Amino acid sequence: MTVSNSLRWRRLRRTSVQVGVLGIAALLLVLLGLAVRNGFAERGVSFSFDFLWQRAGFEISEGRVLTWSGFTSFGADMANWQALAAGLGNTLKVAVVAVLLSTLLGVALGVSRLSTNWLIRKLAFTATEFLRNTPLLIQLTFWYVAVVLQLPGLRDAPHFWGAIISRQGLWLPRPEFTSGPGLWLALAAVVTLALMLMRRFQPWRRHLAGAGVALLALAFVLGFRIHLDLPEAGRFRASGGVAISPEFTALLIALTANTAAYIGEIIRGAIEAVPRGQWEAADAIGLSRRHQLREVILPQVFRVVMPSLGNQYLNLAKNTSLGIAIGYPDLFNVYGTVSNQTGRSLEGVLIAMGIYLVLSWVISLLVNVANNRLKIPGVR
Amino acid sequence: MSPMQKKIRWLHVNLFAKPADALLTLVVVPLLLWAVWAFLSWALTAADWSVVFNSLKVLMTGTFPSSKLWLVWIVAGMIAALAGLATSASIPFGRTAAVIAVLCYLVLVLAIFGAAHIAPQALLVLAAFHAAWLIGLRVPVLRENLAPIAFGTLIAVLVILSPVGPSNWGGLLLSILITLTAALLTIPLGILLAFGRQSKIASLRALCTGYIEVMRSVPLILVVFCIWVAFPLVLPKFPIPDVVRGLIGFTLFYSAYAAEFIRSGLQSVAKGQTEAAESLGLSDFDLKRIVILPQALRVAVPGLVGNILDIFNYAPLVFIIGLTDFLRAGQMILANPENSARTYEIYVFMFLTYFVVGSIITFQARRLEQKLNKGVRK
Secondary structure, three states, X not given: OOHHHHHHHHHHHHHHHHHHHHHHHHHHHHHHHHXXXXXXHHHOOOOOOHHHHOEOOOOOOOOEEEEOOEEEEOOOOOEHHXXXXXXHHHHHHHHHHHHHHHHHHHHHHHHHOOOOOHHHHHHHHHHHHHHHHOOXXXXXXXXXXXXXXXXXXXXXXXEEOOEEEEOOEEXXXXXXXXXXXXXXXHHHHHHHHHHHHOHHHHHHHHHHHHHHHHHHHHHHHOOOOEEEEOOEEOOOOEXXXXXXXXXXXXXXXXXXXXXXXXXXXXXXHHHHHOOHHHHHHHHHOOOOHHHHHHHHHHHHHHHHHHHHHHHHHHHHHHHHHHHHHHOOOOHHHHHHHHHHHHOOHHHHHHHHHHHHHHHHHHHHHHHHHHHHHHOOOOOO | OOHHHHHHHHHHHHOOOOHHHHHHHHHHHHHHHHHHHHHHHHHHHHOOOHHHHHOHHHHHHOOOOHHHHHHHHHHHHHHHHHHXXXXXXXXXXXXXXXXXXXXXXXXXXXXXHHOHHHHHHHHHHHHHHHHHHXXXXXXXXXXXXXXHHHHHHHHHHHHHHHHHOHXXXXXXXXXXXXXXXXXXXXXXXXXXXHHHHOOOOHHHHHHHHHHHHHHHHOOHHHHHHHHHHHHHHHOOOOOOOHHHHHHHHHHHHHHHHHHHHHHHHHHHOOHHHHHHHHHOOOOHHHHHHHHHHHHHHHHHHHHHHHHHHHHHHHHHXXXXXXXXXXXXXXXXXXXXXXXXXXXXXHHHHHHHHHHHHHHHHHHHHHHXXXXXXXXXXX
């Protein structure tokens, strides 16, 4: 056999293996599809996504949908896809807040694990171990059943600066703005002041500050005022203010605490990986420990931990699906209701999977962008 | 330096190094003391632990028929022995081990006051654990063949329990069965997926990568539910018990994670190893089996043990397909109006159980990591 002949044989073998693998995969898929179709036929239904446009016919406890008239609360007359959208909105709502809070708490935990104070170190260690070695689900139900639902009832709920904390939910005061031309001027002032924070506008920050203050003053003169809409306790629920459901509160606390424990471990590992010389150099120029941490160590830490944090954010986003255990109407919960009502569980699973996949991709994408932004150009 | 001076120095360095530290210490210590005092006074006086002891059977086995409970004890002994054998692979029976053992028995003696009728069986289970630990230390053949023994134990356990019917499995028993089965099945599947993801065959690589990535970006609860829903549609003729469907969901989901740990192990094996094995004329299969995989698994094992902890921690999710695992059993006990005031007792007990099992798994992972790292040249 000549060399070219053997090469040709090898190529043929490779191609046939490729075709074989694909063929087997395709065959399996076709078999699965046929089996599913038979299963559907046996039940006298067909595989279709029509149910998405049918009337939902059920209420969900919280959740808003974007309609022609702005964000409105979900109602039973809306379609199933709008129910799923409201569920996705709830998932995103709790995920975004939990990501922010767990990052803050996680950094605090990670720094505490390296505190100069032995007690703080041990406390942070115990908390981390406890949160990591027990199931998130029991933590979640504990926060809900044993903490949030044990709060005092609405009638004798404590008030803190206008906020009401009760078993029926949390009501926070909501800032309300007077409308009119003043509102737009105030908005412009806020934008101007926000521009100040951007690096690109640093050279003009004084002008921007002046302009912002002037705009704000003008708005005030034109009759722009902020006043707080304070919630008032009624018989079963409070009115006014921002209402936060007990389910949301419990899920938020559970996700935040649990993810913070993992983030704390990541931050601790990253801080320990910063070369000792950095600490010593910061010490040598006379920075206090707090400043060493804040100005020298943490900026380096954040440059390396982004991918690991991204993994935790992904986990957090997926863990919001545990909300069903306490009745929080997240995407998975709403999907469960929809599939119960319509009997379309398989189609619904495909949609839910697709949404979670896209959500995961978006999070990875954002983390990658943040990671590239944080990298020092030219540094490995 | 006298011991007293040493103590004062320790206090100074660790608690009162700076004014801020001193302030923190002075704030935290009373708070901590108050919390410990509040908890202890509740646990010893106000709390009524009889609810835990009275519902121990439900918590541990769910709806398992009472007349067949001796099967559960046999299974518990076998799993304890397996755990003892696994312990012998990473921890020699030294002073720490003896102390831990004595503590275990002490806890048991305490528990006997509340549940005397199960004390002999519980003692036997603990004894099985220790006997296996000691035997494993003496007989290296046993602890070196842990994987086949574990598979054998799992099959034996499932066979022993099958006459009762999977729908009656519940409580902590179910959580442990799920963990054990999924943990053992995910490793071979993970190995296949990891090799598939690194295969030279592009289509196979794409399929495995796709599978792993999809599984890693959807929630476990969705996968378990999807499998549960899909099986009756695909196989309407063969009704599969809920437990088995749940097990399949867990296995499919966690094998993707296991594959990633094994892949990181595969990547850590130096290229020279492959080249050396190839030059010896090993076939592709032998090369992977004899040369690559043992070295890769050494790196992957701590991650895989962490994966087992994850499986155990997410096992309560089977509530979504109507199964009664440990957490669900506790919630059912609380749903009984008689026990509605005993929320904290049940939760403290469940937290403690989960924490003890979880900490044991974490501890084992850490020891295993240290042990495996010893033989590695850096």
